[in-house]
Amino acid sequence: MTSKNMTKKQIQIFFERLRDERPEPKTELNYSNxxxxxxxxxxxxxxxxxxxxxxxxxxxxxxxxxxxxxxxxxxxxxxxxxxxxxxxxxxxxxxxxxxxxxxxxxxxxxxxxxxxxxxxxxxxxxxxxxxxxVFGQPTMAVDTHIFRLGNRTGLARGKDVLEVEHRLIKVIPKEFIIDAHHWLILHGRYCCIARKPKCHECPVSDVCQWPERFEFGAVKRPVV
The missing domain is CATH 1.10.340.30 (Hypothetical protein; domain 2)
Structure with missing residues (x-):
């Protein structure tokens, strides 16, 4: 089953929750310059x-x-x-x-x-x-985690990474765009993982549009 697209309200909630979970997201690569x-x-x-x-x-x-x-x-x-x-x-x-x-x-x-x-x-x-x-530009680096997450959740569906990238830039509210890459990659790496997503502990499972999320323990809540 294919995920539906998230609504603007759901996208707003999605990033508010990820921000609350990680107020200052950063890359996990070590660097000093x-x-x-x-x-x-x-x-x-x-x-x-x-x-x-x-x-x-x-x-x-x-x-x-x-x-x-x-x-x-x-x-x-x-x-x-x-x-x-x-x-x-x-x-x-x-x-x-x-x-x-x-x-x-x-x-x-x-x-x-x-x-x-x-x-x-x-x-x-x-x-x-x-x-x-480094330069604080509103770009979106789409790796395998973000590509999967974008399509699975209905946040930004696309047939390839470039389409998902363009869709993300279009739908993500400006207040979240600078940190969005880090929020998404970390969520995809540790929660919305490929084979056994941790829907039972996902903070955004109620706005996620993946039909199979309940099979992985997502709690049914009022529709947002």
Missing amino acids: PFELLIAVVLSAQATDISVNKATDRLYPVANTPEAIYALGIDGLKEYIKTIGLYNSKATNVIKTCRILIDQHQSQVPNTREALEALPGVGRKTANVVLNT
């Missing part, structure tokens, strides 16, 4: 935040600037990130990205989508994370 975040997000593609943090917790005390990581070289960088999936291609992309940042951006992380997506290993999702988290 924009460059560290950029590299961590590049490394996180098809990898867990935990695995990335284990690697960068070793890497960043040694090298956390474009110049320092570039000086490691591809083989030197691999020694720090070899526990992460796809580390060979990621090491190559990171070194190339560092060279471009040094040569074209005064070693600073650029604040435009065009410049970010021109960096090796940086796609739309990574650019959205950086633009939102």
Whole structure:
């Protein structure tokens, strides 16, 4: 059965509840400056935040600037990130990205989508994370968790991540848009999980439009 679209009132309640649950949501990637975040997000593609943090917790005390990581070289960088999936291609992309940042951006992380997506290993999702988290822009990085959640709950249905992204930007109230990415990814990661969603403890199960939620313990409440 397909979920219906949430109403404006339900979307408002949805984000009010997520905000109450996590007033100051943050990425679970460890970083202390924009460059560290950029590299961590590049490394996180098809990898867990935990695995990335284990690697960068070793890497960043040694090298956390474009110049320092570039000086490691591809083989030197691999020694720090070899526990992460796809580390060979990621090491190559990171070194190339560092060279471009040094040569074209005064070693600073650029604040435009065009410049970010021109960096090796940086796609739309990574650019959205950086633009939102570092520069406070109202972007939406849609990963597998948010794609699933958007379709399942009826918050933002779409056949691909780009359609879900555009739908989310359209329907999320402005007061929530800056933190929405973090609220959604954390809710999808820990509550609205893929195979056995924790509907029995979900704070938004009454506004969720997933028909199967009651089979997973959602409590029936008056329709909002």
